[in-house]
Amino acid sequence: MIGGEFPISVSDLLKAPSLSRVDDGTYHYASGRAALYQIIKCLKEQRGITKVLLPDYLCDTIFVPIRKLAIEYEFYPLNVKLELDTVSFCKVYSKDAAVLLINYYGLQDLSEQVSFIRSIDVDAMIIEDDVQAYFEFKKPLGDVDFKYTSLRKTFAIPDGGLVKTNYPLPVIDRPNTFGQYKATAALIKGMREGNFDDSVYLDISKMGGSKIDDELDCGMSFIAERLYACLDVDFVKKCRQNNGKYLAERLSEKGIKSLLPVKEDKVPLFVPVVMNNRDRVREAMFQHKVFCPVHWPFDGISLKKGADMAAHELSLIVDQRYNEKDMELILSLL
Numbered sequence: 001m002i003g004g005e006f007p008i009s010v011s012d013l014l015k016a017p018s019l020s021r022v023d024d025g026t027y028h029y030a031s032g033r034a035a036l037y038q039i040i041k042c043l044k045e046q047r048g049i050t051k052v053l054l055p056d057y058l059c060d061t062i063f064v065p066i067r068k069l070a071i072e073y074e075f076y077p078l079n080v081k082l083e084l085d086t087v088s089f090c091k092v093y094s095k096d097a098a099v100l101l102i103n104y105y106g107l108q109d110l111s112e113q114v115s116f117i118r119s120i121d122v123d124a125m126i127i128e129d130d131v132q133a134y135f136e137f138k139k140p141l142g143d144v145d146f147k148y149t150s151l152r153k154t155f156a157i158p159d160g161g162l163v164k165t166n167y168p169l170p171v172i173d174r175p176n177t178f179g180q181y182k183a184t185a186a187l188i189k190g191m192r193e194g195n196f197d198d199s200v201y202l203d204i205s206k207m208g209g210s211k212i213d214d215e216l217d218c219g220m221s222f223i224a225e226r227l228y229a230c231l232d233v234d235f236v237k238k239c240r241q242n243n244g245k246y247l248a249e250r251l252s253e254k255g256i257k258s259l260l261p262v263k264e265d266k267v268p269l270f271v272p273v274v275m276n277n278r279d280r281v282r283e284a285m286f287q288h289k290v291f292c293p294v295h296w297p298f299d300g301i302s303l304k305k306g307a308d309m310a311a312h313e314l315s316l317i318v319d320q321r322y323n324e325k326d327m328e329l330i331l332s333l334l
Contacts, residue, residue, distance in 0.1 A: 003291030007190035032150030035161030037065035179221030181208025
């Protein structure tokens with residue numbers, strides 16, 4: 001099987017050091033949602049921000065902290081490169097609004113967009129969403145005010161959201177509770193062959209997922225902190241870069257173009273492609289146990305770019321669990 005949430009092996013837990021906090025100069029929270037919650041809370045209370053400007057292509061979990069804090073939001077359009085449309089952006093920007101920029105798939109350089117915003121207002125409050133771009137998050141803060149990411153999107157870690165900023169944020173030591181469900185599900189998934197039906201770990205994972213929105217004022221679980229401390233980040237980076245490069249090159253040979261270029265200095269979370277027959281292709285892949293996600297299924301709000309992507313985008317898997325043989329299977333199914 002290719003895809004799905006990361007399993008955790010018992011050996012991963014046994015080799016993890018018995019410490020509770022990684023001192024890496026960042027703030028640790030329960031999830032990406034919790035990280036964004038603390039950022040917006042800070043901006044609202046310390047900077048008088050009353051609105052957040054959002055791109056019109058995003059995951060709907062972003063609305064959890066926004067609604068919890070009762071802050072206004074407005075959308076700005078994106079161009080074909082998934083960058084802000086400068087003309088439209090100028091019409092919606094105001095000094096009481098923070099701007100959220102998303103680094104899609106870990107494949108973008110946001111510096112030009114940041115420079116453009118600064119040219120409009122040097123004091124603009126800019127949030128860099130690196131949920132899909134952990135390795136961009138690890139770079140210096142640069143000219144943005146906040147960066148945040150989610151660990152479980154990139155690694156076999158059950159929970160955890162990180163924030164990098166020069167603004168004071170609360171240090172929260174109280175661990176979340178949803179991580180224990182996610183960790184249990186991931187352990188069972190790692191041992192499921194011949195032992196557990198898939199529904200066992202899926203049900204437990206779903207239980208954990210149902211609690212995430214209610215734990216925005218919590219920190220990382222101790223299990224997540226320990227797993228993060230012993231992470232082989234260089235191995236993950238190399239695997240993703242090798243798989244991404246291999247897949248992108250072979251896709252090009254087949255006349256299929258990645259939505260965003262897969263550059264050598266970037267680390268892809270996925271390689272995104274756009275297809276008119278996406279659902280038929282995805283179903284065929286499911287039948288061969290290749291589970292490629294869609295970014296993002298979305299209900300409730302009409303977004304031009306978001307609706308188009310939800311109907312046609314397919315995220316091809318390139319993560320550290322897989323190698324060139326697995327990439328060849330994905331290519332053959334395409």
